[in-house]
Amino acid sequence: VDNCTPESRVVLQAAAVMGEQASTARIAALTGLDWGTIAACGYFLTAAGLLADDGKCPPPVASAVIDDMSAPQRRDAHRRFAELLFEENAGATTVAQQLIAAGDPAPAWAVEVLRTAAEEQSATDLQAALRFVRAARRLAVDEADRAALTMKLASLSWRADPAAVRRYAPELVQLLRTGRLAPDEAELAIRYLLWFGRIDDAVEALDRLLAATEPQVPGLAVRLRPFILWTSIWYPDVIERVPAARDLRHDKALRIEAVGARSVEAGNTFELLLHSGEQHEIAAEAQRLLESCVLDDRTLDWLLTALLALLHADEVECAARWCKNLLAQAWARRAGSWLAQLTAVRAQIALRTGRLKPASVYATRALAWLPAEKWGVRVGLPLATLAQARTLLGDYDRAAGILDGPVPPEMLDTTFGMFYLQARGQLLLAVGSLPRARVEFESCLEFMRQREVELPNLLPWRVHLAEVHSRLGQVEQARILAEEQLALNAAHGGHWARGIALRLLARTAEPDEARDLLKSSVGELRASGAKLDLAAALTDLSRAHREAGEAAKAEQLERHAQQLTATCGKTWDRADADACPTAVQDNLVHLKPKGHGRQRLSMAEQRVAILAANGRTNTEIARELFVTPSTVEQHLTRIYRKLEIHGRSELVSIGDLALAV
Structure with a gap:
């Protein structure tokens, strides 16, 4: 390089800056040299091994040449090459890479090019997309542009690490207060605030958004209703605190059909979930929603809820297939937070089918993709699933350790928190700590009833509370709760919760009636795909036949129960003991209560x-x-x-x- 002529050095520097984009025409345009001079310099540089035969500069040489240039030289060369590429209508990503290398100042068109490049790269190279958005946001002078870029930066950051978005939360709150976000951006910002448990800010933002609906933005109330319904499922306290949102939740006259296919399926799915629709209707709408949505920042929450809706409708295999498909999409996008949330749902699906070890593995993997402290209030779902799997496997110490860690206090004001309290109650029930288990399940009862949220085939708190009463000898209370659950599921379906309720009701019945109830329980649980619960019902039915003197039938049912239990990775116990060893109970004395008594004020x-x-x-x-x-x-x-x-x-x-x- 030191032996190059001044013209050869200029050509070499241009080729190094251009990289794979280098050509004689571009070098001529960038340097002002004529083609003959460039050809002569190229011959010399190729002979010296500084350029390849195709006229491109090898990466090691390019790196050395660029490092040898002064900083002003480098920036000026990249800036002029960016302008040249822009004039040629080159791809936005190619131009953006040169703009990033050039630094400030940038031409007026740079913001739009960087924004477009970020969109191009968001599906394949998240880090590149983030670099482009940060640069565009730094250069933006228009307030609307800067607000939109802030939201884009937040949504891209969210894919990899939701905790990274926390630093933008104050700015998002300010943008919401000043009304500088478009409705769909405001909706997304509110979801981020809810994730972090910033409930007061979310309430204020939703109130302002709905206050601006009519007449300024015709049809906005209709477009927002699916979001209102989704929030009603997972964050019902927020809706109760915003009168306009509460009215919108219950306004069935609004025609969601006018909005577009995706909103139709989302609105219908969430409406049916909230109001205990027929199981086949929930399954059909959830599948339509999954078919109509492409996985992205705005649809992720809807798709996660659709998967859980399929689980609610006992469409376990369908939910597993869709979950696997969405995980593949998330993996292709290298979106860590998407992978974590979808894996948590996959764990919940595995738990329902009785695949305890896979459920434990998936839940652990979800918490590896996204550590517990980054989950915000949604951490209740993966923690609950992992703890339930360990409890059912008899690993009570591990389950207690999972449930004894710190969680956001705001979590207990969400439906995610109810999964968590249910897991705590089931652990305490398993170790025989019945009064404390009752407290956990009664907290679920109070929350779900007060918020008018019924998810009977996802959170069947009645049957768990009924089991506590049954073990405490409070037969009448157990019977009432089991019959409530049956009435709820009889009206709208739900094989899983109905099967468990029938099994519990059998404990309160006379022998002949109990056998009939247990037979019905077996049928419901077989239809639900819940193998471990089916094994428990078969064990009870085997015992009932044995007591009736039907030993052969009892042995047949017992073998079936044993086989099912083994496929779930659990040791079968003929006694199906309700209580656990006293030593285990003593180990769990230090499981700290959560969500009871006086709560912290916001x-x-x-x-x-x-x-x-x-x-x-x-x-x-x-x-x-x-x-x-x-x-x-x-x-x-x-x-x-x-x-x-x-x-x-x-x-x-x-x-x-x-x-x-």
């Missing part, structure tokens, strides 16, 4: 509580905090419930406020 609730305790009226509080009196009333209602008090006069107790804060 920041907004703390501010309202302190002002109310100091004698301010609702109107005065509203004026001081820049909210409506209605919002203050809603905050006070939640404060009274969380502190277990009955009114404002009891707020003067500093002890209550100190404990809550």
Whole structure:
């Protein structure tokens, strides 16, 4: 290189900057040299081994040449080459790579090119897409452009690591407050806030979004209804705190059909789930939703809920197939957070079928893709599945360790938290800690009933609570709960929960009736695909036939139960003992209670509580905090419930406020 003529050095530097994009015409345009001079320089450089026969600069040589250039030289060469490529209408990614190398200042068209390049790379090279969006966001001067790029940066970051989006949360809140996000972007931003448990910010944002619906944005309320219904399933407290959202949830007159196919299937699926629709209807709509959606940042939550809807409808094999297909798509995109969430659902599907070791492996893998501290409030699902699998495998210490770790307190105000409480209750039930198990299941009862969310074939808290009462000898309470579950499932289907309820009801019946109930239970559980629960029902039925003197039938059923239990990776026990060794129970004494007693107040609730305790009226509080009196009333209602008090006069107790804060 040192022996090159000045012209040869210029040609070599141009070829090094251009890389695979180098050509004689481009070098001439970039350097201003004539073709004859470039050809002569090329002959010399090729003979010296600095250029390949095709005129391209080998990567090691290119790296050395570029390093030898001064920083201003490098930036200027990359900037001029970017402009040349732009004038040639070259691909956005090719131009963007040169813009990134050139740095600032950039031409006016750079923002749009970088944005387009990010879109091109988002499906194949996430890190490149992030580089392009960051550069575009840095260069953007238009507020609307910057807001859209902030959302794009957040959504791309989310795919790899949701925790990385936390740094943008304050900016997202500000964009939501100032109305600078389009409705679909605002919806996505609210989902991110919900993930992190920023419930107050999400409530405020949703309230503002719905307040801007009509007449400024005709049809927005209809377009948002699927999102409202989805939020009602997983974050029902948010909907209860936004009157417009609550009205929208219950407004069946809105014609979702006018919006587009994807919204139709999403709205119908979520509507049927919320209002305990027929199982075959839920399955059909969920499959249509899965068929109509391509996996991306905005559809992921809908597709995850559709998979769980198939599980709710006992379409276990269908759910497993779709989950496997979506996992392949997520893997192709190298989207770690997508892989984690889909793997958590895959674990839940495996758990339902009784494949305990695969369920444990999948749940562990989900928590490896995305560590527990990055899951936000949704961590309840993978933790619950892993703990349930370990409990059913008899690994009570491991299950207790999983459930004794820290979780976001806001999780317990979501349906994800109910999966978690159910897992805690089942562990305590397994080790014979019946009063504490009852507390966990009763917390599920209170949450689901108060929020008007019934997912009877996903979260059958009635049958679990019925089992506690049955073991405590409270036969009548057990029977009532089992019959409630049966009535719910009889109206809308649900083989799995119905089969478990029939098995529990058999414990409260006379021998002849119990055998009939157990036969029905076996039929329902066989239809559900839940092999481990089927084995338990067969064991009970075997015992009933043995007690009736039908030893041959009992032996046949017992062998079948034993085979099923073995396929689930669990040791079969003829006694099917309800209680566990006392030593195991003692090991679990330190399982810390969660979600019971007085709950922590949110920041907004703390501010309202302190002002109310100091004698301010609702109107005065509203004026001081820049909210409506209605919002203050809603905050006070939640404060009274969380502190277990009955009114404002009891707020003067500093002890209550100190404990809550």
